[in-house]
Amino acid sequence: MRSVYICLTQAHDHQLILLAAGTCVVGVYGSFSVATHAARSEGRSATLWAGASIVASGCTAWATHMIGLLAFRPGMPAGFDPYLTALSLLVAIAGIGISVALAIGQRKRVHRFLIGVLLGSSIAALHYLGEASYLVAGTVTWDPPLLAVSIPTSLLMFGVAMVVTGERRRDLRRAGAPLLVAAIGVLHFGGMTAMTLAFDPERSLPPHAVPPEVIAPVVAGVSLGLLALAVVGLRLTLQARAQARRDQQRLRELANLAVEGLAVCDDDMITTANRSLERLLSVNPGELNGRRLSDLLPGLAVAALPEREEREAELVGTDGLRVPVRVLRSKVPLGSGLQTVLAIRDQRERLQTESKIRTLAYSDALTGLPNRAHFHDLLAHHVASYREHDRAFAVLVLDLDRFKLVNDTLGHGLGDVLLCKTAQRLKAALGEHDVVARLGGDEFAVLQADLPNPEVVQVLAGRIIELIGRPFLIEGQLVNVGASVGAALAPVDGIEPSQLVRNADLALYKAKTDGKGTFRRFDPVLDARVQARRSLEADLRRAIAMQEFEVYYQPLVDARSGRITAAEALVRWRHPERGLVSPADFIPLAEETGLIGPLGQWVLRTACAQAAHWPSHIRVAVNLSPAQFRDLRLADTVKAALAASGLTADRLELEITEGVLLADEERTLATLTRLRAAGVSISMDDFGTGYSSLSYLRRFPFDKIKVDQSFVRQLPGDLESAAIVRAIITMGTCLGMTITVEGVETAEQFAFSAASGCDQVQGYLVSRPLPLDEFLSFVEAREAA
Amino acid sequence: MNPQDTPDLFRLVYRSRSTFEGTAEDVQRAIDKTLATSRTRNAEAGITGTLLFTRLFFVQALEGPAAAVEAIFDRICCDLRHVNVEVVECGPVLEPIFGEDPMSYLVPDAGSGALVERVEHDTELADAAAAAMKLMAALIRPQPHAIGSVPQFAA
Numbered sequence: 001m002r003s004v005y006i007c008l009t010q011a012h013d014h015q016l017i018l019l020a021a022g023t024c025v026v027g028v029y030g031s032f033s034v035a036t037h038a039a040r041s042e043g044r045s046a047t048l049w050a051g052a053s054i055v056a057s058g059c060t061a062w063a064t065h066m067i068g069l070l071a072f073r074p075g076m077p078a079g080f081d082p083y084l085t086a087l088s089l090l091v092a093i094a095g096i097g098i099s100v101a102l103a104i105g106q107r108k109r110v111h112r113f114l115i116g117v118l119l120g121s122s123i124a125a126l127h128y129l130g131e132a133s134y135l136v137a138g139t140v141t142w143d144p145p146l147l148a149v150s151i152p153t154s155l156l157m158f159g160v161a162m163v164v165t166g167e168r169r170r171d172l173r174r175a176g177a178p179l180l181v182a183a184i185g186v187l188h189f190g191g192m193t194a195m196t197l198a199f200d201p202e203r204s205l206p207p208h209a210v211p212p213e214v215i216a217p218v219v220a221g222v223s224l225g226l227l228a229l230a231v232v233g234l235r236l237t238l239q240a241r242a243q244a245r246r247d248q249q250r251l252r253e254l255a256n257l258a259v260e261g262l263a264v265c266d267d268d269m270i271t272t273a274n275r276s277l278e279r280l281l282s283v284n285p286g287e288l289n290g291r292r293l294s295d296l297l298p299g300l301a302v303a304a305l306p307e308r309e310e311r312e313a314e315l316v317g318t319d320g321l322r323v324p325v326r327v328l329r330s331k332v333p334l335g336s337g338l339q340t341v342l343a344i345r346d347q348r349e350r351l352q353t354e355s356k357i358r359t360l361a362y363s364d365a366l367t368g369l370p371n372r373a374h375f376h377d378l379l380a381h382h383v384a385s386y387r388e389h390d391r392a393f394a395v396l397v398l399d400l401d402r403f404k405l406v407n408d409t410l411g412h413g414l415g416d417v418l419l420c421k422t423a424q425r426l427k428a429a430l431g432e433h434d435v436v437a438r439l440g441g442d443e444f445a446v447l448q449a450d451l452p453n454p455e456v457v458q459v460l461a462g463r464i465i466e467l468i469g470r471p472f473l474i475e476g477q478l479v480n481v482g483a484s485v486g487a488a489l490a491p492v493d494g495i496e497p498s499q500l501v502r503n504a505d506l507a508l509y510k511a512k513t514d515g516k517g518t519f520r521r522f523d524p525v526l527d528a529r530v531q532a533r534r535s536l537e538a539d540l541r542r543a544i545a546m547q548e549f550e551v552y553y554q555p556l557v558d559a560r561s562g563r564i565t566a567a568e569a570l571v572r573w574r575h576p577e578r579g580l581v582s583p584a585d586f587i588p589l590a591e592e593t594g595l596i597g598p599l600g601q602w603v604l605r606t607a608c609a610q611a612a613h614w615p616s617h618i619r620v621a622v623n624l625s626p627a628q629f630r631d632l633r634l635a636d637t638v639k640a641a642l643a644a645s646g647l648t649a650d651r652l653e654l655e656i657t658e659g660v661l662l663a664d665e666e667r668t669l670a671t672l673t674r675l676r677a678a679g680v681s682i683s684m685d686d687f688g689t690g691y692s693s694l695s696y697l698r699r700f701p702f703d704k705i706k707v708d709q710s711f712v713r714q715l716p717g718d719l720e721s722a723a724i725v726r727a728i729i730t731m732g733t734c735l736g737m738t739i740t741v742e743g744v745e746t747a748e749q750f751a752f753s754a755a756s757g758c759d760q761v762q763g764y765l766v767s768r769p770l771p772l773d774e775f776l777s778f779v780e781a782r783e784a785a
Numbered sequence: 786m787n788p789q790d791t792p793d794l795f796r797l798v799y800r801s802r803s804t805f806e807g808t809a810e811d812v813q814r815a816i817d818k819t820l821a822t823s824r825t826r827n828a829e830a831g832i833t834g835t836l837l838f839t840r841l842f843f844v845q846a847l848e849g850p851a852a853a854v855e856a857i858f859d860r861i862c863c864d865l866r867h868v869n870v871e872v873v874e875c876g877p878v879l880e881p882i883f884g885e886d887p888m889s890y891l892v893p894d895a896g897s898g899a900l901v902e903r904v905e906h907d908t909e910l911a912d913a914a915a916a917a918m919k920l921m922a923a924l925i926r927p928q929p930h931a932i933g934s935v936p937q938f939a940a
Contacts, residue, residue, distance in 0.1 A: 421859060424859065424863060425862060425863050427863075428863035428864075428865065429865070463865060466865075466868055467862065467863065467865070470862045470870040471799075471862070471870065471871070471872045472862070473797065473854070473855045473858045473859070473872075473875065474855070475851075475855075476795065476851050476855075476876070476877065478872055478875050
């Protein structure tokens, strides 16, 4: 050690040693800053800067070494071998280059250590090549033990320096550069001390030796180059720092703009949070820095979160405020390296909206009761639990009597209030576990949850009818409605939710037809009747499509001459299985279902087409139902049928009952007037029954009155009937109308009618309704007679 | 009271059949309890009125702002302790005739037997209504200072 100390203090020029140290520091700084810039750059410029950095490192090592040699004062003439000197520079650059290339991305410590040893070896090579290039006028001897100690020591230090440089911990990383410098120092001064130079006048410097005076400017040049590079590196570093600051500022501004809360974390520690997150937790700016993430998001293992996958969590503020959030974790390259960034999205609004949507979807907006969908859910749920507990329950369906009237006369606003008040009263009628829902319109349903005995259904229905039957006071007006209730009991009347509701509906239908304000329980007979009706309806639809109908004709004869003057067209249904079906069985259903429209049209067209081929003095009479009158195109339909058949309008009679006139009189009268204007005759059918208001006769000039057969049946024995028939005939004649007496079955009835002055007679006495060909034969026979 | 003070005065009188069961004391206790509730409720809503009980029927008059009367009547109609609720009179009026008590209580006295008979047994509501109004007016007017003090009426 002493010799090393002497070597340092006496054998060297101190100023040059300082210069060597300075060159080393400047060179190392330059190389490192340029290398850092290379790491920040991309593509070609990265390669160039990396190359510059490697060359600079080599030059630094070499220049330091050379200045060290120049500082050496051996006390005898000395010079440099130019080739070896140049070689030492190349070895240094190559050695450092290879080591650095190998070191990039190297994670394993052993590898890094070996690379460090390789780097040390190249520096050692530089050193000893450099010493070999140092020529003196004397002999050179080496101290082997010192070499044996100093070289491995320095190689070891190189290895350790490389290991710590690659460590994650910053304080360890910082130890890298000083260790490297120390390793170089050990290598250099160890080597110098181990070398002993003895002056030998016999030996002179070889001729190619370059004197220090020549080498010094070269070294100085290289050193100045390194200084320049260091200045460049400094500028690059400053620029990079400014850029980083600007980037960070921009990032912060951007983060503050974000709606989501953002937190940059170092493990569990928040280093930065944006304004949104601060607002979310209602804290002052900067207050979150340094807070623990696990305090804010308890129950969420942030480190274990998969990246880019949202998780539900609860954010807890300092004041205990709990906010439902979604958290997204991602690693983001920020500044020097990857950092954990948590995006935290407030879910309160979404959850509120969702719950509002749920409420809207499952409840009736007007009354706040569960809606139809929700009721079916509840019922299905109850049915499922019934299967476990085996307890009977009931479904009640009710609607308001006269609700449509209230709505139409008092307005929908009042109707809505009425529905709300109804909902309140229904709730008051229910038992603790019962549920009431609004199915739509004025229709409500109740799930009566638990039935100790079937009578309690009746009790509840009674309560409902009582409460809804009470007057309603709405905006100063008294409104009286009522409720009809139908019920189906599970499991007796069904166990499927839809079946229960349907059966309760059937019972309600029965309650309504039996007189309003009543309660009916489902009865299987109801179901059978409905099924029969439904199958008949399906049959009827098919029959219309398949044209299973026929038109029969019943002749009308002149009361005086007995000649056929007209025939009434009557529809018959020839059912493929049931045979001939009576009109009484299917016409009401056809009217109810609207099928009377197409059926009536078919009869009209068929009758016109067939009548067109009859003798021209025989007219045809077709019945029109009230349902057909609801169709505004009726007059056009009739005209089209006439045009298609070629029948003249004066040969068509349309028979209507007073039911046609009851509904919407104005419109009906307008249609009748249009038909009459087209030349068609209009008859009043079944006169004498119903209201038989005489004002009809005054308001519309009918061409014909048909006296209802109920009067004729009693003729001529019954004096009242006889008087009525005679009165109708007299009245009609005075009004200028033709009078037909229907249902004449006996010769006495015929004689009475004719004597009373009636114009036409129709009935079994003349003929029953006949199929077309039979009717034609009948006409032929009569005409011939 | 001055008509100008109550531009929105509404009166509703109804008759209903009691479903209270038990001894006279039980019924009276139940009615007292109901009265106490209705007094508090009516005072809050700015409603005055009177209740007549004939052991079989209630006749109750409510006077106050139309909306308040409507709300109280809604509650009354949700009550299952009486049945056959029939409105006797209903409409805007100029001044109250049933006093200023939130809910005074009238019990028919010895002299009102015939009217009670009509209130209870007249099948025509209009006749029963007229009888009820007359009875209530007769009971309420002679002793205006005593309105609402239950013990004096519950003879």
